[in-house]
Amino acid sequence: MVSQPSRRTVRGAFVATAAVVAAALPTTPATAQPSAADALKKYNELSEQASKLNQDHLKAQGDLAAKQAELDKAKADLANAKKAEESLRGQVDVLTESTFQGARFNQISALLVSDSQQDFLNRMSAINILATDNAEALKGLTDAVNAADAATKTANEATEASKKLLDEIQQKKADLDKQLAEAKAQYNSLSQSVRNQLAQNGDMSNISVPPGTAGKALEFALAQRGKPYVYGSNGPDSWDCSSLIQAAYRYAGVSIGRTSYAQAAAGRQVSPSEIKAGDIIVYYSSQSHVAMAVDGIRAVHASTEGVPVRIADITSIGPISVVRRIEG
Template structure:
């Protein structure tokens, strides 16, 4: 391990987790206030859209908490490794100091003035005594430093474990919100099923693509700006038809940001986990300059992300119950276009 470093305090995460939980709590409260029984068709479509948006926000909050949990676990492990190495050094110093003390005792442990008087070689004795004093002072100083370092590392370990415990509690709370949203999504599916066929078709055309979009549309004349972007597009296309799965980043299922992370990983690029982080993972470009492989984030909070593939279309994992598929790039309000 490199130079000593303090672990990031848990308050930073707690603020992030608290913000996510507040958002989710507000969303859940609003959803619970919405009637689940029959409503006018326009209100039904609006409610379904709201439910889908809440589900995506919950998923990204959960992903962020899960990512932070992994970081904290690694930090705790690194801290424990440092503590173990420091403990070995302390033990070694203790052994050395014990040996020196034993040697002094075996030499008689007499008063220094008497030892000097009875020494066969007083000059040699003085040299050894001075050297021993220097050794003792040096080793005692090292021991003091290491004891102080041990106290600091123990404190770090305690703080890290406390942060991890707090993180796990937050993750459980986010998971509880997730279950709430899943129940609401089931309500959304029932609401959609209650609509006449023509209304359901109109909803699909207005908000998302139809199932026919699982075909392979032409990418037009647009070319990917780099080999890695082309590889990411190819990977995303290979995932067409796979299910949307909460918190998943492949290969059997995906959420929206998980699909982007997995696709770019196949191209040798490590993207961050959440759609909000992916928005800042490269250079922003205007929609008029979008090229295949660019990441399109949606809504002001960047709670959804898709990959542009040309011809005015994106590939994405839409929402629970829908497979990875093509959609129009303008299916939702665009937040940004990021070129990785």
């Protein structure tokens, strides 16, 4: 079982950390402290906005990959439909040519040339078979042509959708780059002492994890403490918030979505009062940030650039949107 510190202990540690940050902020002249605090607040706000844009960009990339798969299938369906159409058209041409060459008989000619009643019946049977073959071939050709038309329409629609998604991705990437530049500039405006405080690894102590899938995922996430945050990174040397959670559960043998939006729908929902080790905690109304519970009080997460993967108090990370449980 995970060892859970008392709320008093965690609260004390949190207050102590806050005191260190406060101490790192300049105190003279008297007006300097609010300015530094405002700069840090602004940096956090810009980082949150960049995190959302990062998740939007990742989602658009995923949508494009799915749409490309649809396009590939549509193209394959179109190729198969055209092949079937060509084959059936050849069959219809052969039957039509035979008809024009007199290979087909009508009932009167069959009667006139028959030597006996049985011969007549045999000839009529052959005529019916030829007629049936021709009707089936014509129907098959019609169906193949319709299938080819439908496949062409689907392929064209998928192509257009892919183009729109590609344009959307490029726009989201431009928005993200602009937001990152603003956040970086704000980060650089912070004092060196505050930046040093942000860069601390936090609690690096050995933490026991529960057995099972959730424990294994948590084991992986905890092992990433101290690694840097990089927007859009998929590891293993750096992470963003959702790639860390995805990789942790992949390590535990469970496949979940890449974005915080997808992870907000993974598993089943539990209330914040029920949080336990391994639960996925999604933050903000936009569901743009995600962390993994260490226990009912703490969570490990990849926060933002300039801050390494580390443990934080669950409620200090931000307003909780939803808690999802993968196991149990």
